[in-house]
Amino acid sequence: xxETSADDLVLEDMVEIVEHPLEPSKYIDAVRSPRAGAxxxxxxxxxxxxxxxxxxxxxxxxxxxxxxxxxxxICQAARTRWPLIxxxxxxxxxxxxxxxxxxxxxxxxxxxxxxxxxxxxxxxxIKATVPIWKKEIYTNGEVWKENKEFFEKSTIADLKKCxxxxxxxxxNEGIVGKAEGRRGxxxxxxxx
Numbered sequence: 001x002x003e004t005s006a007d008d009l010v011l012e013d014m015v016e017i018v019e020h021p022l023e024p025s026k027y028i029d030a031v032r033s034p035r036a037g038a039x040x041x042x043x044x045x046x047x048x049x050x051x052x053x054x055x056x057x058x059x060x061x062x063x064x065x066x067x068x069x070x071x072x073x074i075c076q077a078a079r080t081r082w083p084l085i086x087x088x089x090x091x092x093x094x095x096x097x098x099x100x101x102x103x104x105x106x107x108x109x110x111x112x113x114x115x116x117x118x119x120x121x122x123x124x125x126i127k128a129t130v131p132i133w134k135k136e137i138y139t140n141g142e143v144w145k146e147n148k149e150f151f152e153k154s155t156i157a158d159l160k161k162c163x164x165x166x167x168x169x170x171x172n173e174g175i176v177g178k179a180e181g182r183r184g185x186x187x188x189x190x191x192x
Contacts, residue, residue, distance in 0.1 A: 010086075011033060011086035013075040013087045014088040014089070014090075015071035015088070016089075016091075017064050017068060017090070017091050017093055017132075018090060019092070020092070021092070021100055021101070022090050022100075022101040022102075022104050024041070027041075027089075027090055027105075028088075030086060030106065031085065031088050031107060031108035032108065033085045033108055035110060036086070036109060036110065037111055038108065038109055038116070039107070039108045040107050040112070040115035041104070041105060041106045041107075042104070042120070042123045043105075044102050044104075044123070045099060045101050045102065046058045046097060046098050046099060048098045050136060053139070053140070054139045055098065055138055056138065057095050057096060057098065057137050058102060058135065059095055059096070059134070059135040060102060060132055060135075061093060061133045061135075062131060062132040062133070063131040067130050070130045070131065071089050071126070074122055074126065075122075078118045081117075081118065082117060083110065083114060084118055085108040085110070086106070086108040087106075087118070087122070088105070088106040088107075089104070089126065090104045091103045091130070102134075103123070105119050105122045105126070107122065
């Protein structure tokens with residue numbers, strides 16, 4: 001009998017950008033393993049209201065090659081932080097009607113804490129770094145939505161480039177921060 005290495009017990013990552021309804025069972029099955037004691041999932045769905053406005057649908061656009069590349073990077077980053085067995089991520093583009101899934105993450109590991117933390121990390125990183133844009137269509141208009149995670153991450157990175165700073169924080173005026181370094185100081189303000 002041959003020996004089994006730790007690499008043989010890790011499943012290949014699955015990442016997809018699709019134009020059709022997501023199939024949660026497909027992604028759960030992709031991370032399922034006899035070694036997994038936990039499978040954590042996150043499913044983002046289209047809700048019918050936002051800030052008291054009636055939402056009709058969401059529309060997503062993506063730079064697909066870069067989005068797939070970034071999803072793979074998120075898988076790798078999660079694997080460096082937690083001992084994972086399987087990782088699957090999918091995002092839908094095009095029209096996503098009310099109640100349907102736009103994003104799905106599934107993560108498996110031996111223990112639940114690793115799976116839960118990695119799943120949360122993955123969805124936060126998807127929203128902050130993957131080039132996918134969302135338009136909300138309302139009964140009285142439409143608007144391209146900004147992911148606050150993207151702006152929070154961008155602002156902190158911008159502050160670090162300025163020098164050693166006090167960091168970014170969120171206020172009722174948006175995300176603000178000041179950094180002072182060798183090249184002077186900079187102030188960043190981004191609307192929420």
